[in-house]
Amino acid sequence: MPFLYRWRVMLSPIFSVVCGIGCIETFTVSSRVGMCSLNFIMSTMFFLYRPSRKVFASVLLLLLGFGLCACTDNKSGRISVAVTIPPLQNWAEQLAGGRVDIVCAVPDGGNPESYDLPPSAMVGLSKCRLYFSCGYLGFERSWLGKLSENNPRLQVVDLSEGLELLYGTHHHEEGHLHDGEAYPDPHIWCSPRLARRMVETMYRALTEIDPDGASVYAENYARIDRRFAQLDSVLTDKLRPFKGKVFAVYHPTLSYWAADYGLRQLALEPDGKSPSPQYLRAMVDSARHVGVEVVFIQQEFDPRQAETFAREVGCRTEIINPLAYTWSEEIMRIADAFIR
Ligand SMILES: [Zn+2]
Incomplete structure (x- = not known):
């Protein structure tokens, strides 16, 4: 040789x-x-x-x-997964147990219905293999197409798929889809019941993309699902005596949360724009009529109109953050703020 x-x-x-x-x-x-x-x-x-x-x-x-x-x-050799908002980041991190990197597209304090992605964030998102979306948030509707174009291997998982969505509770300027179908309420993550189904979808997608981690994901999923079920049952017990009660909220984020526990939501900003004085007047009248005791204000909105509303109605204001990373604590806190 x-x-x-x-x-x-x-x-x-x-x-x-x-x-x-x-x-x-x-x-x-x-x-x-x-x-x-x-x-x-x-x-x-x-x-x-x-x-x-x-x-x-x-x-x-x-x-x-x-x-x-x-x-x-594969410089870092790790899978990156993107989500739209901090609560989903929290769930994905709990599921992944450190096996994948989680990137949150809309940072803490950003409004996921109008957020504009800075070019620097594109770099991180272009490395992602999976994207967990809520389905109908304004940010997702304007940016997911571009992200997929930039990164053809990105697999977008719409967590709203298969869920019973609410219509007519959330209107924006782009209020209708192309085929004339009404625009669903995008705030699905505020419902602990829907959250359980969303986490299940995340768990399946992670297992599919990283089968080596199947046992880690399965174990974490079981733990999260138990925790969310417990949160739901505590809320059900807490809110049972208040069934049929109406609360006011600046932006209608809590439609699914209210539907879960038989409460009713009165939104001061129903069309994605700040309310006119006439509209606010009408809201004050109906709030007095149904006995509203609290108005929730999301921390990313200007509180002045809601404060005026509260003074006129004679109810209290509570600042909430349904986009908080510490999701389960915040969902519980909202219930406590409602009862208080
Ligand atoms: Zn909204």
């Missing part, structure tokens, strides 16, 4: 190893093994065949490129 021939044969395992290192953690075990074997077979066949120098050089370059691509594509 001539020296060059033996030297060439030695190259095939080296290529396989290079390729294998590149694939670590980014692909599943089976695809890693598959890629390495394929590379091994290809390089062994080529080196045994003893081609001309030209063919040898070009195939050598090709294999090198293949190995290098695998290396550079």
